[in-house]
Each structure stands twice: as C-alpha cells, then as structure tokens.
Amino acid sequence: MDVTVHPEKENNKHEESRYFIFSNLFASRACGEDDYVYPNVLTDMIDLKTDHTGTGRYLITDEGTEWRIQSRTGLDGLAPDTTYRTVTMYAPLTDSEEAEKEAMLYNTQLVISPVPLSESKFKEIKTDPVAIQSIWRGGNYLNLILQVKVKDQKHGYHFIENKLENKDGEQTLYLTLYHDRNNDIEGFNRKVYLSVPLWAYAGKLHKGDKIVFNIRTYKEGMTSRIFYF
Numbered sequence: 001m002d003v004t005v006h007p008e009k010e011n012n013k014h015e016e017s018r019y020f021i022f023s024n025l026f027a028s029r030a031c032g033e034d035d036y037v038y039p040n041v042l043t044d045m046i047d048l049k050t051d052h053t054g055t056g057r058y059l060i061t062d063e064g065t066e067w068r069i070q071s072r073t074g075l076d077g078l079a080p081d082t083t084y085r086t087v088t089m090y091a092p093l094t095d096s097e098e099a100e101k102e103a104m105l106y107n108t109q110l111v112i113s114p115v116p117l118s119e120s121k122f123k124e125i126k127t128d129p130v131a132i133q134s135i136w137r138g139g140n141y142l143n144l145i146l147q148v149k150v151k152d153q154k155h156g157y158h159f160i161e162n163k164l165e166n167k168d169g170e171q172t173l174y175l176t177l178y179h180d181r182n183n184d185i186e187g188f189n190r191k192v193y194l195s196v197p198l199w200a201y202a203g204k205l206h207k208g209d210k211i212v213f214n215i216r217t218y219k220e221g222m223t224s225r226i227f228y229f
Contacts, residue, residue, distance in 0.1 A: 040091065041089050041090060041091045041106060042089070042090055042091070042092070043087065043088070043089045044061060044062075044087070044088060044090075045062070045085070045086070045087050045111060045138065045141070045143050045193060045195060046059050046060065046061055046062070046086060046087070046088050046090075047059070047060040047061075047083050047084070047085060047086070048060075048083070048084045048085075048086045048088065048108060049082070049083045049084075050078045050079065050080055050081060050082050050083075050084075051080065051081065052080050052081055053076070053080060054076060054077060054078045054079055054080040054082075055075055055076045055078065056069055056075035056076075056078060056084075056105070056108075057069055059088060059090060059103060059105070060083075061139075062138035062139030062140070062141060062143075063139060064139065065096060065101065066101065067090065067092065067101045067102065067103035068100065068101065068102045068103070069090075069102075069103060069104075069105050070093060070102055070103065070104050070105070072104075072105065075105070084110060085110065085111040085113035085141070085195050085197070086108045086109060086110055086111055087108070087109055087111055087193045088105060088107065088108040088109075089105075089106045089107040089108070090103045090104060090105045090106060091103060091104045091106065109193075111193045111194060111195050112157050112192070112193065112194045112195075113141070113194065113195040113196070113197055114158055114159060114197075115159075115197055115200045116158075116159035116160060116161040116175055116196065116200070117158065117159070117160065117161060118160075118161050119160055119161075119162060122158075122160065122178065125160065125176075125178065126156070126178055126179060126180035126181075127176065127177065127178065127179060127214075127215075127216040127222065128155075128179045128180060128181040128216065129179075129216045129217055129218045129221075130146040130147070130148050130177070130179055130192070130215065130216070130217060130218070131146060131147040131148070131189075131217060131218055131219070132144070132145075132146060132147075132215065132217060133145040133146060133147050133191070135213070135215075135225055137198075137211075137227045137228070140197065140198050140199040141195040141196060141197060141198055141199075142175075142195065142196035142198055142211065142213060142227060143193075143194075143195050143196075144177075144192075144193070144194040144195070144196075145191065145192075145193055146191070146192045146193075146194065147189045147190070147191060147192075148179075148181075148189065148190050148191075148192050149184075149186035149187060149188070149189060149190075149218075150181075150184055150186075150187060150188065150189075150190045151184050151185040151186070151187035151188070152184070152185075152187075153181065153182040153183065153184035153185075154182060155179065155180065155181050155182060155184065155192075156178070156179070156180035156182065157177070157178060157179055157180075157192070157194060158178035159175055159176070159177065159178065159194075159196050160175065160176040160177075160178050161173070161174075161175060162174040162175065162176055162214070164204065164205075170208075170209070170210070171204075171205060171206070171209040171210070172209065172210040172211075172212060173201065173205060173209065173210070173211045173212070173229075174212045174214065175196065175211065175212070175213050175214065176213075176214040176215070177194075177213070177214070177215040177216070179216070196213070198211075198229065201229070205229040206229065207229060208228060208229065209228065209229040210226060210227075210228060210229075211226070211227040211228065211229060212224050212225075212226055213225050213226075213227065
C-alpha cells in the first residue's frame with residue numbers, strides 16, 4: 001500500500017502512522033464485497049465525516065451535497081468528529097433534491113491528502129515520474145488520479161509548496177508533487193488517488209488566484225497544469 005511521506009518531525013510521523021492504520025481499516029472493514037453485483041452506483045472522490053463516536057455518518061461531495069450514510073458495519077473505530085478524504089462507491093437512496101439525503105456506502109478507501117509543506121521541510125526533494133490519468137479542481141481540492149509503475153516497494157507521496165508569489169496584486173501558488181519510488185522497479189501500473197487540500201489556503205488565496213501544479217511524468221518530463229482558486 002502506498003503511504004504519504006512526511007518530513008522529519010515527530011508529530012508528522014504520528015500522522016503517517018495514523019494514515020496507514022486507517023487506510024488498512026477502511027480497506028479491510030468497509031470493502032469486503034468484491035463478488036457482489038452492485039446496482040447503479042456513483043464512485044467519487046468525496047469527504048467522509050465521522051460523528052462524536054468515531055463512526056462514519058456523512059458523505060460530502062465537492063459540490064457540497066451531504067449524504068447521510070445508511071447504517072452498516074465497518075465504519076466505526078475512526079477518529080471522532082473528523083473528516084477523511086476518500087474515494088467511495090455509494091448509491092443514493094433518496095432524490096438529491098430532498099432535504100434529508102441518504103446513501104448506501106458500498107466501498108471506500110482513503111485518498112492521499114496531506115497539507116502541502118515548504119521545501120525546507122523535506123530532507124531531499126523527490127519527483128519520480130508518474131502518468132496522469134486525470135487531474136481537476138473540485139470544491140476545496142485539487143484531485144489527481146495517477147498511474148504509477150510499481151513492483152514491490154512502498155512509494156511516498158506528498159505536496160511541496162514551492163512559493164506563493166504576489167505580482168501586481170495577482171497571487172500565484174506554485175506546488176509540486178513529491179513522489180519517492182524508493183528505487184522500485186517499473187513493473188506494473190497501479191492507480192493512485194491524491195487530493196491537494198486547497199482549504200488550507202483559505203484566507204491566503206482569493207477567487208481568481210492562480211495555482212500552478214508541477215508534476216514529473218513519464219512522457220513529458222517535468223510539466224505543469226494551471227488551475228484557479
């Protein structure tokens with residue numbers, strides 16, 4: 001399983017451990033129906049919110065629609081009153097126009113979604129290549145679906161904040177994908193989901209400000225994609 005890489009600070013090490021534990025928790029406890037034939041479902045990168053008991057209760061889309069999760073096993077034991085970034089398979093049980101919306105959750109897994117850190121927080125900057133399957137701005141996130149060539153090593157991912165530039169009253173945030181393949185052999189393709197939490201820049205960026213996301217790919221080398229806040 002791929003996990004995020006954090007800089008050499010003790011509190012970040014705890015975050016990495018917690019992320020890894022909950023990734024396994026979601027995969028093993030909430031996703032055990034591989035042979036089941038699903039009805040019409042949606043698969044989205046979406047926020048999963050827990051209640052005060054640490055049980056997953058709500059799905060919140062990037063457009064702000066909130067779905068109450070129909071009660072089921074496998075969504076307890078999480079941090080209370082916490083929002084997790086996930087990729088989730090779910091089926092709406094009510095019309096999206098109804099005031100109280102309910103959905104059946106079938107399958108969910110955590111998305112790699114650390115808050116970007118400055119270059120100085122990393123011992124070494126790693127930008128090993130990936131293939132971009134999809135990249136888009138959605139709500140408070142910049143979402144990525146990547147195809148990465150792997151064999152048997154854990155890969156590390158993070159987001160580097162290169163700089164926030166202000167020129168003539170216009171701001172541009174420069175970000176780079178951190179990817180450490182850990183000397184892995186380029187064997188088979190693995191799909192990797194990531195989300196840059198743009199909510200971390202509320203109050204810093206304003207509507208219309210530019211986001212330049214740098215990423216090294218197999219075909220293009222170091223390239224960039226531009227989005228707007």
